[in-house]
Structures are given as C-alpha cells and as structure tokens.
Amino acid sequence: MKKGLFAALLLLFLVGCTAPASRTIDHVIFCGQLLDASDYIEKDGKAFIDEEVVMEKACYLPVKDDKNVSFKTISEKIIQIPIRKDTVLRQGDKRYVNMEEVFESQKKTVCYDEEKHLLVLGTFDRxxxxxxxxxxxxxxxxxxxxxxxxxxxxxxxxxxxxxxxxxxxxxxxxxxxxxxxxxxxxxxxxxxxxxxxxxxxxxxxxxxxxxxxxxxxxxxxxxxxxxxxxxxxxxxxx
Structure with missing residues (x-):
C-alpha cells in the first residue's frame, strides 16, 4: 500500500515538473510595426531580429563590441547587454539579436499574446x-x-x-x-x-x-x- 502511494506521488511529482512547451510565435510587432517573416528568426520560442531591421524600425545604430550587444540611440545613449548563446544568432554575414532582452533591460513594452501567438516588442514611438x-x-x-x-x-x-x-x-x-x-x-x-x-x-x-x-x-x-x-x-x- 505504501509502495503504491509512493509510486503515485512520484508520478504526480514528475508530471507536475514537466517543462512547459515552448511558446509559438506567429507574429512579431517591433516598435509598433508588424515584421515580415524574413525580418527575424524564431528559435526555441524566441525571436531574433535582423540588426538592419533594428536600425530601420528603432533607429538604433549597432556598435561594434565583442562582449556585448551594443546600440547607440538617437539621443546618443549606449545600450548594452552581455552576449550569451540565447542573445545573438549569426546567419552568413547577418547578425540577429534577441531584442526581447534588450527591450526588457530598457523597461519598454514587452508582452506575449498566447491566443494570437503574438510577440510585442515596443509600441510606435518615433x-x-x-x-x-x-x-x-x-x-x-x-x-x-x-x-x-x-x-x-x-x-x-x-x-x-x-x-x-x-x-x-x-x-x-x-x-x-x-x-x-x-x-x-x-x-x-x-x-x-x-x-x-x-x-x-x-x-x-x-x-x-x-x-x-x-x-x-x-x-x-x-x-x-x-x-x-x-x-x-x-x-x-x-
């Protein structure tokens, strides 16, 4: 009886600790504008945005930095976050950045709509x-x-x-x-x-x-x- 109860509790524990499925991203809004599918790469529930698109939509100028993802804003402010494996993706000569991390560090609007599978990274702010x-x-x-x-x-x-x-x-x-x-x-x-x-x-x-x-x-x-x-x-x- 005790063994059966232990087994049931163990099974309940394992089920409860199962990692949630990765979120699905069908749409990305960046700085208030819907991106084309070619503007970003989705990987493991994260959206990595082409740096050229970041320049166009956010007016952020990429700054060369081996240890950080760095941008200069139109107000000359430098934004930096450390480069990690889930921060940057490279594809050929292009670099794609997880702007969710960047915007969270700047307290900008970041939210995910599970029903629409929509990731919002910033609103229109020109x-x-x-x-x-x-x-x-x-x-x-x-x-x-x-x-x-x-x-x-x-x-x-x-x-x-x-x-x-x-x-x-x-x-x-x-x-x-x-x-x-x-x-x-x-x-x-x-x-x-x-x-x-x-x-x-x-x-x-x-x-x-x-x-x-x-x-x-x-x-x-x-x-x-x-x-x-x-x-x-x-x-x-x-």
Whole structure:
C-alpha cells in the first residue's frame, strides 16, 4: 500500500515538473510595426531580429563590441547587454539579436499574446516625428487615451470621435486620413501601427499614404495633414 502511494506521488511529482512547451510565435510587432517573416528568426520560442531591421524600425545604430550587444540611440545613449548563446544568432554575414532582452533591460513594452501567438516588442514611438511646437495634454474617453495636442491643432484636419475609435478627417475633401481604434478585428496587419498594449487590449492606428512628389515639389496640404497626424500618434498613451 505504501509502495503504491509512493509510486503515485512520484508520478504526480514528475508530471507536475514537466517543462512547459515552448511558446509559438506567429507574429512579431517591433516598435509598433508588424515584421515580415524574413525580418527575424524564431528559435526555441524566441525571436531574433535582423540588426538592419533594428536600425530601420528603432533607429538604433549597432556598435561594434565583442562582449556585448551594443546600440547607440538617437539621443546618443549606449545600450548594452552581455552576449550569451540565447542573445545573438549569426546567419552568413547577418547578425540577429534577441531584442526581447534588450527591450526588457530598457523597461519598454514587452508582452506575449498566447491566443494570437503574438510577440510585442515596443509600441510606435518615433520621437523624431513628434511636434516641436507648443502642445498641451488632452485626455479622451472611448478610447481612454492621452495625447499631446498642438496649440493650433492640425491644419486641415478635423477629429471625429466615435465609439471606441477616433478618425482624422481631411476637411477639404472629407477623406479619412487616419484612425485610432481599440482591438480592431483584423489586428495584426502590416499597415497598422500599435500605439499601446495593456492587459490584452491593443490600441491601433492606421494612416493613409502621402502622394508621391518630384524633387523640389512642395508637399500638398493633404501630405502636411498626414505628417501632423503621424506626429500626434507619437504621443498617444493608453
């Protein structure tokens, strides 16, 4: 009887201590933008991102360092984490970095959505696009967010607030140039910008493309309006 009880307890112990299966990653959002499958390598539930993609999306400049993964930010700050076997992968002349470790060290948004198999590494945060003019904090509800609203507004743009969404309408034509929406059904998609991720909820923006123009040609009022919307999006917080 004692032997049977011991065997049962041993079996329960072994089952309880079985290592959990590695997480599956179907999508990676990096700095608020959905990456192509060719931009990263998935290994053992980790995503290693091409350094060239890191430069493009995060504006981090890789710094040569034999002992650390090192980047210089646009504010001249140097970020370093020690190189370990699960920090860097090499494939040919390319180097892929586990940016989850880097962003965790910087207290940036890092989360994994088990239902969507989605790894989020940072939200849209382009400080180089932000307004340099006078702005004021504005708090909105439905969705519940704050943003830096320019004192003179965005030229040619009207903000239309709906249930769980905000639209930016171009006054001249009535065209919707951009939207902010909570938990859109088609998320994640390539043309979306992730502004915030909190408690399984996502704040997502879409913005229209500007018209192509020739060198020396003055941007259209529509293009200026889109630039204003993009600048505003850098300040949106959930």
């Amino acid at each position: 400080k180089d696009l932000a307004y340099s003019d006078i702005t004021q904090k504005e708090t909105l509800t439905g969705p519940a967010i704050t943003w830096d609203w320019p004192e003179d507004g965005i030229e040619g743009v009207e903000v239309v607030k709906g249930k769980g969404s905000i639209a930016f309408k171009f006054k001249a034509t009535g065209e919707i140039l951009g939207t902010i929406e909570e938990n859109p059904k088609d998320f994640p998609k390539k043309d979306q910008l992730l502004l915030g991720a909190k408690d399984g909820n996502y704040l997502v923006a879409t913005v229209k493309e500007k018209e192509p123009r020739q060198q020396g040609e003055v941007p259209s009022r529509r293009s200026y309006a889109i630039d204003g919307i993009m600048s505003l999006l850098t300040s949106v917080k959930m």
